[in-house]
Amino acid sequence: MNDPTSIRPPRPFRLRAVLPDLCLLAAMPLLVYSVHRVFIDTPNEQTMGTAFKIFFFHVPMGWLCMLMALVAGVAAGVQLRRRSRLAGCVALAAAEVGFVTGLGVLLTGPIWGRATWGTPWTGDARQVTTALLWLVIVAYLLLRHYGPRTSDRLAAALAIFGAVNVPIIYYAVKLWKTLHPSTGVVGSLPPEMWATFWPGLGALILCSLGLFGLRVRQLVIAEELDAAWVQLDERSQST
Amino acid sequence: MRLLRQAALLLRSELRQELRDFELVLTAGFFTVVLLAMFYLSFASLQQRAHLGAIPGLMWLTIAFVGVLTLTRVFDREREADTLRALLAAPVDRLAIYVAKAAMTLAVLMICCAVLVPGLWLIFPAGAAFAAAPGSTALLALLGCAGYVAIGTLFAAGLATGAGKNTLLFVILYPLTTPVLMYALVTTRALLDGDPALPSYLGQMAALDVILFAAACLLFETVLVGAAGPRRSSSSARRARPSGQVPRDMSREPAP
């Protein structure tokens, strides 16, 4: 019988166990390189000037926020359907990373807007629905942390509805008049700015995936601790 | 057919209880009047041009506030006596519970709209467009409230079954329902402006309502009771168990 006080043999090496750490390690130099390219190597945009450089951080964070909201929604669906604790961990981790990236979008957007349109908040459709998506993520996190015992299922439903909000953001550009640049903003970049955009996007993706992976790992370990506690409790009650 | 019959029976029971004391309608209606008074005090002195821009927001903000109050009270009845669990344990189609509660909440909100819309027209003369297009106004109110109710009923029910805290309903509902209310807001603006695209907006609202109702119906039973089958733990949690003590998940073993 396994003695919980004995030292366990080391587990075999698995790449996926260190993947989050590798992502963060790779993100660090890429982020430094990206910042260098944005502020040193890339000229100012003709009409928007220096403020345009926020674009290289704002757009990737916007994409990542929506991606994480979708991941949280899908994981929440799996959590509901298959009653999977792992899916619940994935949903929570994705929501937390979505919270951080969404906060980044909401902070950088007004800075860009003020410099470009003279006002930090225009109230146009895409701005508002991105803010709403972020609020849904916050509501999900509050429900997961402060909800009653059975609120995991309710939080999962909230995440699913929140994910449904994501396509509305895209359709908002087509349905309503908006001061946002059209969806073709990335496609209309001059070639030298492409070379600046991709490293920044890559760095932020690696950073987000690394944080996401670390957080999933933490939550899974917490679940394992609960399971181990339960086993120890069973044993101590039976002796 | 069983679903519709049982939903009708539950709705009849709701209406019977409401008709005894009119608690829901009176509190929601009074709250609507109070909000109208506050809007009058806050915005009546603005120029008429500003009224046109304010009316849609005021209308749907009122529905948002009154909606949470109504949903809270509709499910407080269930929470206080734990009757929702009695319905869940009975041979009642669980969707019938959702349909009945949604219909009751929608009815109360429509009664509030019957006070709200004329009230806005009285306070702000720019609201005359409501009277000029009563059919479109009624349809707009119905579709906007229906979308709100589709989402709100699901989450209010979810919080009513456990030891749910009412305050969490506010936290959940406002961000989730705002996209629906924004669609309603844009459509209201189109109605007030006489925008020829109004039928298109109303059609999109109807489509959104159908999607929201369908999603809520799919999720209702799972949220309240949970999905079938044993819970799956993570593979590493399974490895954490000592060997020879595999949990007796007998649903996976062949029947004796």
Added chain:
Amino acid sequence: MSEPAAALHGVAQRFGRKVVLRDVDLELAPGTIVGLIGANGAGKTTLFAILAGLLQPDAGERRLFGRAADEVDADARARLAYVAHQTQLYGGLSARENLALFADLRRAAGLTTRPADEVLLQLGLPAEALARPVSTFSRGMAQRVALARALAASPELLLLDEPFTALDAGGRAQLASVLEGERRRGAAVLLSSHDLDALVELCDRIVLLERGVLDRSAAHDGDRAAFRRRAAALWQGRPQDPPRDPLHPLLHPQDPAAPGPAA
């Protein structure tokens, strides 16, 4: 031998670190009354919720009326009735209206139901009270209405969570008589109570649920006095010491057997 009306095999339920049920095995045969005893917080209400289909177990198998019940569908719910600790009645409706609502819901599902008045009077509710709102009832009267709602369905499986609570001596005797009738009708009854004497008088078997574990029972073998002694021993023999801290053996390896502080 007929299939049990309800059977749980290896059922477990936990919320985080709080284990509510551990590896519970239980069978409820038709025409028997099983008493469930346990301290507050032992997991009785969770057990009832799993049997009634209000909660999905984390592990194990649930069988109802001879079939595996991964989820308790409407057909299974039509054959069982659950009376919870709370009365679960609409306070704004009268006793008759409460029963009529659930009877109508059953009829809408193509099911039969006994007349409400007949069942209410059988449980000793005065006729003049039937038209009053339930909110004006005492707890004991409301309890009778809740029991009547369950009995009107003529269930094959009757789940009663502390049904004797708030009933006076007359009410208890009436309920006991009704449950005897249910046993003769072939229903399987599971009822929980803190009143060991009432259970001894009524039950064929008494099981003890303690700290989520259901592994001790006493059966009625025809000698009521002996059954009473065994039931008393069952209750008195339950663990009295506080739950051990499961981390104690790890933190104090020099003295792993010593009971630690309560977890």
